Amino acid sequence: MAIWxxxxxxxxxxxxxxRNLGDGLPHLxxxxxxxxxxxxxxxxxxxxxxxxxxxxxxxxxxxxxxxxLTILLTATGTKFVLLTxxxxxxxxxxxxxxxxxxxxxVMKNPFHTPEMPIRTEGFDSRITAIMxx
Amino acid sequence: xxxxxHPRFSVLSASAAQSSEHxxxxxxxxxxxxxxxxxxxTTAPASKPAPPRQTxxxxxxxxxxxxxxxxxxxxxxxxxxxxxxQKRVNGINDLERRLNTLGYRVxxxxxxxxxxxxxxxxxxxxxxIRFLPALMSIHTQVWRAVFGKPADAIEKSVENAxxxxxxxNDPPITRNISVPRDMSQLSCxxxxxxxxxxxxxxxxxxxxxxxxxxxxxxxxxxxxxxxKLEKSVIDREEALKT
Numbered sequence: 407m408a409i410w411x412x413x414x415x416x417x418x419x420x421x422x423x424x425r426n427l428g429d430g431l432p433h434l435x436x437x438x439x440x441x442x443x444x445x446x447x448x449x450x451x452x453x454x455x456x457x458x459x460x461x462x463x464x465x466x467x468x469x470x471x472x473x474x475l476t477i478l479l480t481a482t483g484t485k486f487v488l489l490t491x492x493x494x495x496x497x498x499x500x501x502x503x504x505x506x507x508x509x510x511x512v513m514k515n516p517f518h519t520p521e522m523p524i525r526t527e528g529f530d531s532r533i534t535a536i537m538x539x
Numbered sequence: 540x541x542x543x544x545h546p547r548f549s550v551l552s553a554s555a556a557q558s559s560e561h562x563x564x565x566x567x568x569x570x571x572x573x574x575x576x577x578x579x580x581t582t583a584p585a586s587k588p589a590p591p592r593q594t595x596x597x598x599x600x601x602x603x604x605x606x607x608x609x610x611x612x613x614x615x616x617x618x619x620x621x622x623x624x625q626k627r628v629n630g631i632n633d634l635e636r637r638l639n640t641l642g643y644r645v646x647x648x649x650x651x652x653x654x655x656x657x658x659x660x661x662x663x664x665x666x667x668i669r670f671l672p673a674l675m676s677i678h679t680q681v682w683r684a685v686f687g688k689p690a691d692a693i694e695k696s697v698e699n700a701x702x703x704x705x706x707x708n709d710p711p712i713t714r715n716i717s718v719p720r721d722m723s724q725l726s727c728x729x730x731x732x733x734x735x736x737x738x739x740x741x742x743x744x745x746x747x748x749x750x751x752x753x754x755x756x757x758x759x760x761x762x763x764x765x766x767k768l769e770k771s772v773i774d775r776e777e778a779l780k781t
Binding site: 511 | 611614615617618619620621622625715716717718719722727
């Protein structure tokens, strides 16, 4: 059980926050992360239209052999993505807490510009606190 | 022609003040009602006098005594106030001064409301005439009325006899604010400083009040409200002592 990474994707598909937790993830350049986030945004938009029974919020979990991506889509279109091990079962709760921290430390901060990369110390420390349990 | 408002009482610039009739409640009372459709019967007057609206001033003062405001809603409002102010200033000092002015307008009303609520029912209404009790009541009562908790400490400056400090370990209004590094000396608690300045002014202790970040390892949001009293206040305190 481990949490390896957190992304925040804005409603236009831009990566506004990316943080690796621990050393589990391979090192990628920031450009590669931007491409990954944009691609995920597109895939998510398609999955939202695949539902056979009415409207859908799109993919919640995308899993591979060794890890999974858990996606939380908010009402405003911002996506929180958590990269974890397959056995991690707290991903949803962690994402809700991250959403709460985002609402408090980012959206109520007068020095943050919406839809722009998050450079807010308060958010960093809140994330650190959430991840360390 | 009306005289320009005292700078304390207006955050609007002179040009904005001239158009302030757009903001006055009397002029805008019909602003939120449905637009009146052009009347087909042209002989009847199109507009009817609007029924008198219940304003905040008509409500009983004590009814909202224990009322609380959502901290989140206030955080968003305060964030907008800082952003609005920041767009219209040059530099951090100017920003702090404007926030102070906004707080001053709140402080005037806080003092009036507090004295009314605390002393109206008293048999012998009193007001603080000495500085230290006044400072204590700001630390406890004003803070409780505005923030829902007393401040954390009062200190007297060792170097300057006319300086006093109110310390809040975690001011609720700046809890969600992270000031960028290039503006690190900015303290959004200047708003609180304005409240304190207004209350002191209203009680007859004119002073210059500023806010400063004084973080510690355990308390990263710790803020000091610095009160620099005018000389007349110090002289009067001396005279009253004897």
